Amino acid sequence: MxxxxxxxxxxxxxxxxLIDPEGIxxxxxxxxxxxxxxxxxxLAWKMKSxxxxxxxxxxxxxxxxxxxxxxxxxLKKALPELEKEVKxxxxxxDFYSYAFQYCLTGNEKEKQKSIDIESICxxxxxxxxxxxxxQVDYFIDYLKIQSDYKVINLDQWMGFYRFCNEIxxxxxxxxxxxxxxxxxxxxxxxWLREKxx
Amino acid sequence: MSNQKKRNFQIxxxxxxxxxxxxYADKTWKVLEHAIHEIYNHNASGLSFEELYRNAYNMVLHxxxxxxxxxxxxxxxxxxxxxxxxxxxxxGESFLEELNRKWNDHNKALxxxxxxxxxxxxxxxxxxxxxxxxxxxxxxxxxxIVRSSKIQTRLLNTLLDLVHRERTGEVIDRxxxxxxxxxxxxxxxAVYQEDFEKHFLEVSAEFYKVESQKFIECCDCGExxxxxxxxxxxxxxxxxxxxxxxxxxxxTNVVEKEMIANHMLRLVxxxxxxxxxMLLDDKYDDLGRxxxxxxxxxxxxxxxxxxxxxxxxxxxxxxxxxxxxxxxxVEFVQRLLDEKDKYDSIINKAFINDKTFQNxxxxxxxxxxxxxxxxxxxxxxxxxxxxxKGLKGVSEEDVEIILDKVMMLxxxxxxxxxxxxxxxxxxxxxxxxxxxVSDDAERSLIVKLKTECGYQFTSKxxxxxxxxxxxxxxxxxxxxxxxxxxxxxxxxVQVLTTGSWPTQPSATCxxxxxxxxxxxxxxxxxxxxxxxxxxxxxxxMGNADMKASFGKGxxxxxxxxxxxxxxxxLFNNAERLSYKEIEQATEIPAPxxxxxxxxxxxxKGKNVLRKEPMSKEIGEEDAFFVNDKFSSKFYKVKIxxxxxxxxxxxxxxxxxxxxxxxxxxxxxxxxxxIMKSRRVLDHNNLISEVTKQLQQxxxxxxxxxxxxxxxxxxxxxxxxDNVDRKxxxxxx
Numbered sequence: 001m002x003x004x005x006x007x008x009x010x011x012x013x014x015x016x017x018l019i020d021p022e023g024i025x026x027x028x029x030x031x032x033x034x035x036x037x038x039x040x041x042x043l044a045w046k047m048k049s050x051x052x053x054x055x056x057x058x059x060x061x062x063x064x065x066x067x068x069x070x071x072x073x074x075l076k077k078a079l080p081e082l083e084k085e086v087k088x089x090x091x092x093x094d095f096y097s098y099a100f101q102y103c104l105t106g107n108e109k110e111k112q113k114s115i116d117i118e119s120i121c122x123x124x125x126x127x128x129x130x131x132x133x134x135q136v137d138y139f140i141d142y143l144k145i146q147s148d149y150k151v152i153n154l155d156q157w158m159g160f161y162r163f164c165n166e167i168x169x170x171x172x173x174x175x176x177x178x179x180x181x182x183x184x185x186x187x188x189x190x191w192l193r194e195k196x197x
Numbered sequence: 198m199s200n201q202k203k204r205n206f207q208i209x210x211x212x213x214x215x216x217x218x219x220x221y222a223d224k225t226w227k228v229l230e231h232a233i234h235e236i237y238n239h240n241a242s243g244l245s246f247e248e249l250y251r252n253a254y255n256m257v258l259h260x261x262x263x264x265x266x267x268x269x270x271x272x273x274x275x276x277x278x279x280x281x282x283x284x285x286x287x288x289g290e291s292f293l294e295e296l297n298r299k300w301n302d303h304n305k306a307l308x309x310x311x312x313x314x315x316x317x318x319x320x321x322x323x324x325x326x327x328x329x330x331x332x333x334x335x336x337x338x339x340x341x342i343v344r345s346s347k348i349q350t351r352l353l354n355t356l357l358d359l360v361h362r363e364r365t366g367e368v369i370d371r372x373x374x375x376x377x378x379x380x381x382x383x384x385x386x387a388v389y390q391e392d393f394e395k396h397f398l399e400v401s402a403e404f405y406k407v408e409s410q411k412f413i414e415c416c417d418c419g420e421x422x423x424x425x426x427x428x429x430x431x432x433x434x435x436x437x438x439x440x441x442x443x444x445x446x447x448x449t450n451v452v453e454k455e456m457i458a459n460h461m462l463r464l465v466x467x468x469x470x471x472x473x474x475m476l477l478d479d480k481y482d483d484l485g486r487x488x489x490x491x492x493x494x495x496x497x498x499x500x501x502x503x504x505x506x507x508x509x510x511x512x513x514x515x516x517x518x519x520x521x522x523x524x525x526x527v528e529f530v531q532r533l534l535d536e537k538d539k540y541d542s543i544i545n546k547a548f549i550n551d552k553t554f555q556n557x558x559x560x561x562x563x564x565x566x567x568x569x570x571x572x573x574x575x576x577x578x579x580x581x582x583x584x585x586k587g588l589k590g591v592s593e594e595d596v597e598i599i600l601d602k603v604m605m606l607x608x609x610x611x612x613x614x615x616x617x618x619x620x621x622x623x624x625x626x627x628x629x630x631x632x633x634v635s636d637d638a639e640r641s642l643i644v645k646l647k648t649e650c651g652y653q654f655t656s657k658x659x660x661x662x663x664x665x666x667x668x669x670x671x672x673x674x675x676x677x678x679x680x681x682x683x684x685x686x687x688x689x690v691q692v693l694t695t696g697s698w699p700t701q702p703s704a705t706c707x708x709x710x711x712x713x714x715x716x717x718x719x720x721x722x723x724x725x726x727x728x729x730x731x732x733x734x735x736x737x738m739g740n741a742d743m744k745a746s747f748g749k750g751x752x753x754x755x756x757x758x759x760x761x762x763x764x765x766x767l768f769n770n771a772e773r774l775s776y777k778e779i780e781q782a783t784e785i786p787a788p789x790x791x792x793x794x795x796x797x798x799x800x801k802g803k804n805v806l807r808k809e810p811m812s813k814e815i816g817e818e819d820a821f822f823v824n825d826k827f828s829s830k831f832y833k834v835k836i837x838x839x840x841x842x843x844x845x846x847x848x849x850x851x852x853x854x855x856x857x858x859x860x861x862x863x864x865x866x867x868x869x870x871i872m873k874s875r876r877v878l879d880h881n882n883l884i885s886e887v888t889k890q891l892q893q894x895x896x897x898x899x900x901x902x903x904x905x906x907x908x909x910x911x912x913x914x915x916x917x918d919n920v921d922r923k924x925x926x927x928x929x
Contacts, residue, residue: 113911153911162922180880180923183903 003070008060018058019055031076038126039079042086052102087131094159099127100157114151117143124160132164142188149184156182170196222261225252226268233311236306237276246313254316261554262321271315273334277303278343285347291535296348297376300338307334339384343392352377357392357400363435364404375439382441394444398451401432405455413460417470419483425456426486449493458494463597465504472504476543484547498553506557509540513565517572526571530579534602537562563579563609570853573616574844576606580642581623588634596638614863614894615856617654622699624658628665629691629738650893660697668692675722688715692723692732701893706736706783707760709766736760737789745805755805756835760785760793765805768823776819791815796837802829803836864897864905872927879923 011023019027028035047063049055055063068084069075086095103123104112115123121140128136139160143152159182167175172193177186232249235241256265280299287295311318311330318330328336342348356377359369381389405428408834412421436445457464465472465487475483491497516536522529530621540558548554566572580603588596610616627633627635640662647655668691675690676682708716720732738758746752757765767774774782780790794815798808807824808815844852867890872878878886883906884899891897906925909915918924 120761155906155907155910155917170538178881180917180925186900186903 004061004064005057005073005092007064008055008057012057017057019060021053024053024055027072030072031079033079036126038130039083041099041102041126042082042095044102045086045095046082049102052105095155096127096161097158099123100154114153117149117153120152120157128161128164132169135164135169138170138192139188142191146184146187146191148187152184156184160184198361208661213265222256222259222264225256225261226264228252229256229265229313230268230272233272233276233306233310236309237302239302241309249313250315251553253314257317257321262317262325265314265317265323266321266327267329268567269310270333270337273310273337274341277337281342281348283347284342291374292351293377296342296352297373297380299342300376300380302340303356307331310334324520324819335384339388343381343384343388343709349392353393353396357397360397360435361400364431371438375449378439378441381431383388386441389441394441394447397444398447401448402451402455405452406459409456409460413463418422418464418467418472418487419470419480419527421460421464422483422486422490425490428452428456429490453490453493457490461494461497461500465500472501473508476505476508479539481546483544484543486541488548488551498551501699502554502557503594508557509561510564513538513561514568517565517569523569523571526575527582528577529575530603530606533562533566533606537602537605560610562606563611566606566609567611570612571849573612573851574619574849575621576610577616577623578602579603580620581858584627584634584638584642585632587635588638593637596635597641600638600642600645603642604649605644608649612856613650613654614859615853618699618852618856618859621658621661624661625699625738628661630740654894657697660694664693665691669721674726675719679718680720682715686711686715688712688719690719690723693735701735701737703733703735704737704786704789706734706763707782707784708734708736708759710761712762736763747805747823747827751828752832753827753829754833756833757797758793758837760789760799762839764790764793764797772822774821776815776817776821779821793837794821798824800836803834805834805836860895860897860901861905863891863894864902865909867891868902868905868909869914869927872925875927877918877924877926879921880925881923883925 008019011019011027013020013023018043024040025035028037028040033039041064044052044055046066047055049059049063064070067075067078069078071107085091100115100123101137103115103119106117124136143149149156163181163185170192172189175181175189177189213827229249229252232241232244235244242870253265280303284292284295284299307330311334314330321327322329340792343352346437356374359374363369378393379390408428409425414422416424429449432448432452433445436442436448440448472484472487474480487501487710488498491501513536516532517529522532537558544550544554544558569575583599583603588599591599607613624639627639643655643658643662646658671692672689675688680686707713716734718918723732724730736759741754741757741759741762743762743765744752745755745756745765754767760783763785764779767779767782771778776794779794780787783790785793794806794808795813796803798804798806798815798821799813804824805827807822807826809820809822810816812819864887867887868883871883871886871890884902887902888897888899906915910917910925913928915925916928918926
């Protein structure tokens, strides 16, 4: 326990008592992982971290205990296992949903509900790129050229994941716009179909 | 006596067999046989009924029934064979007459024979399962006469020939026909049908096939239908006169099939005379005939209805998309009403108010009236025109009739909320300019709208009327409490409740000092009695009556808009004013100011101002003067009324946008209402429920509904079900 805390304090900001973005960057270089790597997001998930860019002591403890790591070396070794764990279907939905909410800014009072298009594109690439490469790439293309929506909300975010899982791509043969898909996906499919003809 | 045992007296049959002398049977039979001969030879008068009866009775009693019966059969048969020869020998016309005569004879004979042989009929025949005498007589007649090889075909042909001749216009002996046919019927329905009816129907079909082909080549639709109707009636009459009543439906089916069903499409679509032409020319008789005839055949009415519907839709579509028509909204709506009247008449007079046709009419109107997005606006303009002047001098009943007809058109509109918006605007203008022909008519229409659409639709409209009334009272109160104002200009204020009236952003406008002082007095009076309210002057909606004197002393009373009044008042203190000066002084926004100046300087008959240069357009550098040469034959001159007009393109866009914006909360309210009561509902059902709820006002776009649902999800009113993506759940 003590060791975990010690590692925490080695990265934490002295005045705030939290690991801040600078600290995370340092951690990342020690882990030999890019700070935009999805594994950091996975780590945040494991910690159930609430605020993007910051780790509290409690979160840190939670994460490292779960990963059975009490130093950076062990932590690094635990990363592949963590990746496997996240990719398990039962966990992935949770992770995917977490990824969105983690990126929302704002405090308790004025919690943001949507994320701007540009950030969404990055997030999609990060969270889903390895699994549904083509869908993600096409969707990102579409998001950039459409003008109906300037932000994406959680409902649409989750809808896209279901879309990737359930709909034949690029055939789209089983997509039924009469069903309750979010409107943005109806428009996406229409755009795709137009391109295909 | 009383104690005696009762003894039944029994009469017992002979215990020994009584054998009758066989010769007795022969003898008895001979007597009867002879009697039958005599009967057939019309010599029955010499016979003793009692004796013959007893003879027959004895034969049966002594077990000679068999002999009697078979004797009857053979005797009758041989007589019939002779009769048959006699009939065959008849020539030409007399064939049927002979047949008829002999048939009557036979029946009489049969009657007598049966009477004589009644005991046998009742005892021997049933217990030996033989055919009863009367029936036997008919069967023998059938087999030996009617179905004899020499007679059968000849009979049929003769009958069919007579029918044919009658059809071609000859007169035939109907009584004789009736008797012969009746004979066949008496012989049994199998005989009637097999030996006559079946062939009659076949031949008739052939006849009508040929005739209908001939007619259709040379007649137009109306003529053809007349002929078909005539034939149909003839056949029905024929049946009443000399055929079995059950044949009526069969023969009418034949005529209907051959003359109507087979040619129906060609008739209905006939160039220059078909259904469409009849509709165009209001040919009620022809249409009625077509309706009656087509009713009789499968899909007949369906065909007419479809042709009428597609014609109506096409005509309607042309009506509403013709650019010429769209120039005059009142004319446009009048044409729609005329078209409706026309078809109401047709359906009433020719189609016996058939409900399916009424529905087809309604559907067609609903279809094309909504093809033009300006229909709601135009209908409101029509009403506006009527309420301003069109209904002047019209009786109360007639007013109601016209308003009811307008309501009919209103019901066809899909976008009733668009109508509401325009109606409000136009009503506001009417009320504020005092230009309504009849208060009763206005109110009557509001009541009708309320009945149709509910209280919500009309509550604001009613609010407008209330405001007018209240304002009158307020004005009275104002002048009562400020008697010193009796000398100055008269102010008439209408205080409008913001929510009820169509909102117009009020622009800047500097009132002349006399007016602004007066207005301030009113403001403080009003706020004195209504604390907490805010008044803002709508200078763009007012008007003024001014007295003006011109160069040669002409005096006129001018009715102008408030803006115009402000401009004119400036000329009390200046001879010449430039555009810029006027703009500065009045602070009226440029587009309105230009319009206002144009109406006073550039319109013949209303040019109270003179402009230099004399161009039509208002330029920034223009100068204005009072037109001393102004003249008008009227003392009172009206300049620049605020009349409701067809909107310009940008105005139209704006209104449409506002309508769309207004729809969003209505859709959301409907979604929330439904979800609140259902708690959980799937996507498709939610869409259809919302559509149903809103259809009284407008037809919501499913995509728009979806957008609203998503918006509500984002705001945590609803959520999607975790497992079944198609379900929505209400979040309390």
